[in-house]
Amino acid sequence: MGIFSEMAVTDHEQLVYCYDPVSGLKAIIAIHDTTLGPALGGTRMWSYAREEDAVTDALRLSRGMTYKAAITGLNLGGGKAVIIGDARTDKSEALFRAYGRYVDSLNGRYITAEDVGTTVADMEHVRMETDHVTGISVALGGSGDPSPVTAMGTYEGMKAGAKRLWGTESLNGRHVAVQGVGHVGYYLVQHLAQEGAKITVCDIDAEKIARVVNEFGVAVCNLDEIYDIQSDIYAPCALGGTINDDTIERLKCKLIAGSANNVLKDEEKHGRQLRRLGILYCPDYVINAGGLINVANELEGYNQQRALRQAAQIHDAIDRIFAYADENDVPTFLAANELAERRIRRLGKVKGTFLGERNRKYRGIC
Numbered sequence: 001m002g003i004f005s006e007m008a009v010t011d012h013e014q015l016v017y018c019y020d021p022v023s024g025l026k027a028i029i030a031i032h033d034t035t036l037g038p039a040l041g042g043t044r045m046w047s048y049a050r051e052e053d054a055v056t057d058a059l060r061l062s063r064g065m066t067y068k069a070a071i072t073g074l075n076l077g078g079g080k081a082v083i084i085g086d087a088r089t090d091k092s093e094a095l096f097r098a099y100g101r102y103v104d105s106l107n108g109r110y111i112t113a114e115d116v117g118t119t120v121a122d123m124e125h126v127r128m129e130t131d132h133v134t135g136i137s138v139a140l141g142g143s144g145d146p147s148p149v150t151a152m153g154t155y156e157g158m159k160a161g162a163k164r165l166w167g168t169e170s171l172n173g174r175h176v177a178v179q180g181v182g183h184v185g186y187y188l189v190q191h192l193a194q195e196g197a198k199i200t201v202c203d204i205d206a207e208k209i210a211r212v213v214n215e216f217g218v219a220v221c222n223l224d225e226i227y228d229i230q231s232d233i234y235a236p237c238a239l240g241g242t243i244n245d246d247t248i249e250r251l252k253c254k255l256i257a258g259s260a261n262n263v264l265k266d267e268e269k270h271g272r273q274l275r276r277l278g279i280l281y282c283p284d285y286v287i288n289a290g291g292l293i294n295v296a297n298e299l300e301g302y303n304q305q306r307a308l309r310q311a312a313q314i315h316d317a318i319d320r321i322f323a324y325a326d327e328n329d330v331p332t333f334l335a336a337n338e339l340a341e342r343r344i345r346r347l348g349k350v351k352g353t354f355l356g357e358r359n360r361k362y363r364g365i366c
C-alpha cells in the first residue's frame with residue numbers, strides 16, 4: 001500500500017521525514033489528528049528492519065495517542081515519532097539536536113517526549129533546539145518519572161472496575177495478580193497493599209520481586225502461573241500481548257486492569273472473547289493514560305499533585321466506558337474507541353464555529 005493510501009485508511013494529517021546526513025538522523029514524525037490540540041506523543045528509537053516498518057509503527061502509535069488523549073479529556077491531538085537506529089550505539093548529541101530542530105520546525109503542531117529507546121537525557125538534547133518537548137528532568141522543570149502518576153490512574157481504574165463488578169470500589173481483601181513490578185507495578189502494589197488487598201506478583205527480575213516482598217509482604221508466583229491463579233483481578237504491568245489464544249481461557253479473574261500497553265494480542269478477537277467469558281476489561285490505553293497526563297502537565301508548569309489528581313479521574317473515564325458498553329451492548333475496548341471518536345467529532349464541530357474577523361479574514365470568494 002502506498003503511503004498516502006495508508007494515511008487515508010488511518011485518517012492521518014501529516015507525515016514528516018527528517019534526514020540529517022552528518023548525525024545520521026533518519027526520523028519520521030506522524031501527526032494523526034490535531035482537532036483537540038497539538039499532537040503529543042513520544043519519540044521511539046528502534047532498529048527497524050525496513051523503512052516501511054518504521055512508517056507503519058509511526059502511523060499506528062500516533063493514532064493510538066489521539067484516542068488516549070481524547071478519552072482522557074485532554075486537549076491534545078495524537079502524534080508519535082520514530083528514529084531509525086540502534087538506541088545502544090547510534091545516539092549522539094548531534095542526532096537529537098538535529099531531530100529537535102525538525103520538531104521545532106513544526107511550530108508546536110507536534111510536541112515530543114521520551115518513549116522506548118529514548119531517555120530523559122536525549123530529550124534534554126532535543127530541548128536545546130525546541131520548546132516543544134516534554135518528559136524532561138525535574139531539575140529542568142520537567143515531570144521526571146511518570147510511573148507514580150500512571151500507577152495512580154491504573155489503581156483508580158481498577159477501583160472503577162471493582163465497583164462495577166462487586167458493588168464496592170474497595171479492594172480490601174480482593175486478590176490481585178500483578179504481572180511485573182517495575183516502575184508502575186511497584187507503585188501499584190504500594191496502593192493495593194495500603195488498601196489491604198491480597199497480592200500475588202511475578203517478575204523476571206529477582207531484585208524487583210525481593211523489593212515488594214520485603215516492603216509489602218506480597219506472595220510470589222512463577223511467570224506462567226500468573227494466568228492460572230485464582231485471583232479476582234489480573235493487573236498486567238510488564239509487557240503487551242499477554243491476553244492471547246494461549247492465555248485467555250486459563251484466566252480465573254473477573255477483571256483485567258493493568259498499565260501495560262497493547263494487552264490484547266488481537267484487540268477485536270480477544271476483546272470480544274473476554275466479554276463472552278464474563279471478564280471485564282479496562283481498556284489499556286485509558287487505564288494507563290497517567291503517563292500522558294503527567295507529561296501534558298508540563299505544558300502548564302509541572303505540579304505532581306495536580307497530575308495525580310487528574311490521573312485519579314481515570315476512574316470516571318472508565319465508568320463512562322462501562323456505561324456506554326452496557327447501553328450499546330458492545331465490548332469495553334470498542335466503547336472506549338467510540339467515546340474517543342465522539343469527543344473528537346463533537347469538539348471538532350464546536351471548534352469549527354467561525355469566530356469573526358478577529359481570528360480569520362474571509363477569503364472565500366475569489
Ligand code: NAD
Pocket residue numbers: 146147150179180181182183184185202203204205208223237238239240259260261288289290291292
Ligand atoms: P518497567 O520496565 O519498569 O517494568 C516492567 C517490569 O516487568 C520489569 O520489572 C520487568 O522485569 C518485568 N517483566 C518483563 N518481562 C516480564 C514477564 N514476562 N513476566 C513478568 N514480569 C516481566 O516498565 P514500567 O515503566 O513499569 O511499565 C510497565 C508497563 O506499563 C509497560 O508495558 C509500559 O509500556 C506501560 N506503561 C508505562 C507507563 C509509565 O508511566 N511508566 C505509562 C504507560 C504505560
